[in-house]
Amino acid sequence: MKTRPAKGQNQAPELDNAVAWLNVDRPITMRELRGSVVVLDFWTYCCINCMHVLPTLREIEHRHRADPVIVIGVHSGKFNAERDPDRIREAIGRYGVEHPVAVDDDMTIWSRYGIRSWPSIVVVRPDGTIAAVAPGEPELEVLDAFITRELAAARTDGTLAAAPPDIDLAPLTDATPLHYPGKIDLLPDGRLAISDSGHHRVLICERDGEVVITAGSGLRGWADGPVEEAAFDDPQGMCWYGGALYVADTRNHAIRRVDVSSGQVTTVAGNTELGVKPPAERAAATEVALRSPWDLCLVGDVIYVAMAGSHQIWRFWPDDGQIDVYAGTGIEALVDGEVERSAWAQPSGLSERDGILYVADSETSAIRAIDLEQNTVRTLAGQGLFDFGDGEGEADGPLLQHCLGVEATAEGVLIADTYNGKIKLWTPKEGSEFGAIATVFEGLKEPASVALASDGTWFVADTNAHRIVEIVDGQLRQINLRDAPPALRGPLTPVSAHEPPPVPVEGWFTTLLKLPADAGLKAGDGGVLLILHTPEGTELAEGSPIRVAAEVSRRSDLLMLVRPEFSLEARGGPTQIIHVEVRVLSPPEPRIEAELVVTLDYVACEAGDGAKCTPGRLFVRVPVRLLSWGGKRQLEYGIELASVPD
Structure with a gap:
């Protein structure tokens, strides 16, 4: 199976057939963008990894x-609701795209474009060919x-x-007092805490x-x-402990403490x-890098954290x-x-009652329950990453669509079934x-x-309507906020001029691997063989370490890595086989x-001259097809490594 080098051979396809264009008043073509570096961001607005990419693109x-650089988003929705241009327009406003x-x-x-996973970035050269x-x-x-x-290469060859x-x-x-409010929490004194997420702030108000x-x-x-000088970035879930409001400051990847007595944020x-x-x-919390904490729930003296970006539940001890x-x-x-x-x-979303922590597991459209005494998990509703719907009845089928919130009650669990409204x-x-x-x-x-308030009132963050509502006996009433200062807009720190970073980028996803239409893996233990070939006149340094780091970028529910990271010694010569066990x-x-992303670190030398060697790094996306019948135990890919620099 041969690789196909990107340079000069892969013309970027056109962007026609989009059902709508947002943030502009007309469709855009790749042809009119000739002369510019084009960065295409394939995303879907439910995806936490896609959210992580947006600040980088900004x-x-x-x-x-x-x-002459332009970023264009290509929104290819996962959920049914994400195919609605109006909802995507709301997501653009919510995330500041x-x-x-x-x-x-x-x-x-x-x-x-042969995309297999969210998010994916495609870089197109000014001459219209795909660079990565x-x-x-x-x-x-x-x-x-x-x-x-x-940019530099195009400037040299005259295509810029x-x-x-x-x-x-x-x-x-x-133009609203609230801007995409994400979460609401009831405080012990009956007041409401609101994460005014789109305004990057938190409000405490009377009912x-x-x-x-x-x-x-x-x-x-x-x-x-x-509090009046503090800055947040898309705050979400909150909880009250020890006279202070704790806030999941999602895009700052932090937990903040708002002391209501002193008016200080830490x-x-x-x-x-x-x-x-x-x-x-267990470690000092301020020394640990978090990954998009989305909700908080106090149980005793421990705050449980829905760590959306790492697909985990964490614990934080505030004392x-x-x-x-x-x-x-x-x-x-x-x-x-x-x-x-x-x-x-x-x-x-998190909520606890009687020793059970209930979790809104959004990407599986599931409600899960953790027994905090037995330390076990079971699913109450939901089936998997690509199973979702809108229904009622016994919860053994896909009845929810990207649910973001839960509230445990004496009767059961209230669910904010977000994409079903x-x-x-x-x-x-x-x-x-x-x-049921x-x-x-x-x-x-x-x-x-x-x-849920003690008097039976429900309070709902109706996010895309930019409002908080209360529901009593099936009747809805909007809570009209007053006395909140106008929110300032923009970044806290303006972007300043920068020097191009001295970062090596040779081998950054420039190798494009193709999988034959009939090839695939069958269920069970198997492998992906990456056969490395050095350019003519070069070889891998015998005995040098080859480090392999792999991750599943699509269908991690079905494709699993036996060893995500491992090392081996190069045998020397122009060829080396890397066996990634799956x-x-x-x-x-x-x-x-499905898809794997593999990073390879190696050392290549001129043939016969062990003194002239250089380290190399290769990033490569590996397409993997999973077959229910007729598959193989392993797939093979040939990869041409870059030349040794003079």
Whole structure:
């Protein structure tokens, strides 16, 4: 199986057949973008990894605002609700997306570019050819360096335009007291805590809507200090403990503490960096990089954290400032059982009652329950990553669609069934392992949170309607906020000029592997063989280490790595076989497209001259097809390594 080098051979397909274009007043073609470096971001707005990419793209846009560089989003939705241009427009406003977005509802553009997972970045050269196809979350400095390299090469060969493309962007609008409120929490004194997520602040108000505390100026960023000067970035879930409000500051990857007596905001967990690996054991919380904490729930003196970005449940001890991982391996899937072996998919809502922690596991459209005494997990409703729907009855089928909030009650569990625009109720059912689900209110706009007061009133964050509502006996009333100061807009710290980063980018997803139409793996233990070939006149240094790091970027619920990271010694010579061991679960369909992302570190030398060697790094996306019948035990790919520099 041969690889196909990207340079000069792969013309970027056109962007026609998009059902709508957002943030601009007309369709955009690849032809009119000749002369510019084009960065295509294939995303879907439910995806936490896609959310992680957006700040990187925003920084790229600002760094290269004077260069012929343009970012274009291609929204290829996973859930049915995500194919609606109006809902995508709301997501653009919620996340502050400032570039054009093509709505690819039937995944036509996705298929043209051979995309297999969200998110994926495609970089197109000014001459219209594909330079790289990179799944996952790109490192800012690597992506910046790659773009800078392509600009320099195009400037040298005369294909670079003199100025950025002339495209008028629609301004972001905000004319409401609240802007995409994400969560609501009831405080012990009966007041309401609201995460005004789109305004990057937190409000505490009376039940009649009078705002008494505003934490955050509205500027997007991170800053501790007095509440009026503090800065948040997309705050979400909250809980009350010890006279203070704790806030999941999601895109700052931190937990913040708002002391209502002193009016001070402090960071108590996270260092504002996006975490890569969770802590192996309990550690000082401010020294651990978190990964998009989405909700908080106090149980005793422990705050449980829905760590959406790492697909886990963590624990934070506010009294001693320690944090650890409680549940989840980090694999994105739905697996019950012992907490340390369980698997989750973007947990986004928490609520506890009688020693059971209920979890809205959003990407599996599931409601899960953790027995905090037995340390075990079971699923109450939901089936898997690609099973979702809108229904009622016994909860053994897909009845929910990307649910973000839960509230445990004496009767059962209230569910913010977000993408269905409903509040539903799960109740146990005698003789049923799963229980039953019923719709108890509908007609909302992507509600993300529901809270229950002691008098039976429900409070709902009706996110896309920019409002908080209360529901009593089936009747809805909007809470009109007053006395909240106007939110400032924009970043806390303006983007400044920068020097191109000195980051090596040779081999960054420039190798394109193709999988024959009839090839695939069958269920069971198997492998992916990567056969490395050095250029003529070079060889791998005998005895030198080859380091392999792999991850499943699509269908981690069915494709699993036996050893995600390992090393081996190069045997020397121009060829080396790398065996990536995998395990495949039985596919529920005849064929399912999956994908691996593999990073290889190696040392190559001139043949016969061990003194002239250089380290190399290769990033490669590996397409893997899973077959229910007729598959093989292993797939093979040939990979040509880069030349040794002179």
